[in-house]
Amino acid sequence: MNSQWTIVEAGFVAGAAALDQLPPPALAEVAFAGRSNVGKSSLLSALLGRKSLVRIGSTPGTTRQLNLFQARAADGLELLLVDLPGYGFAKRAKHEKSRWGPLIEGYLSSRVTLRALVLLVDARRGVEPEERELVDYLRTAGAKTARGPVSIIVVATKIDKLAGAKRKPAIERIGRDLGFRAYGFASPSGEGREELWRVLRQAVLACTTDT
């Protein structure tokens, strides 16, 4: 059966190691952020429905560029999924004011086509200061630029690693800690994929009709 969120076409669009290497803003974008090894590549690969497109399990900290993937759903909706470099691998040097680096900060604060940020949290690990800071950063950044409002969607990853009865409480706790509803995801079974697509589409479409 072809659900509206069935991805009929997916492909790699561009990698950008600097903001000026990004393609000109056109389609709505949804960015994905999370600690290295949180399961970001696995989630992207599941959403795109193409195993070979996104590299999974690469050495933490090695991807320092933004990777843009295009997805077209069965009903014609097109958007870009943007893989942000994983954080939390290298310790921040004392003199460094910025935790995320100019690339992530520049993208999050100024990309006019950014509609939603999917923030991934390992279900077993829970929310740590970096995730709270990223939410705060996104809320304050963009206030001075042309960027519009960005929805925050929290995903608890690797829920299959928790015993059944512990899953729901862990997902809810992560949501509560960040002040948003959280959605669970397990890449081995793909559990949570359809619900997440539904939420992503809502975020993208809501912004499109607002403007």
Ligand code: GDP
């Ligand atoms: P990234 O560094 O955030 O892109 O994380 P990856 O997607 O590369 O995943 C890191 C490791 O966790 C890999 O060995 C994956 O196979 C594993 N992994 C990712 N997602 C899940 C999940 O939902 N369940 C389980 N059990 N393992 C996962």
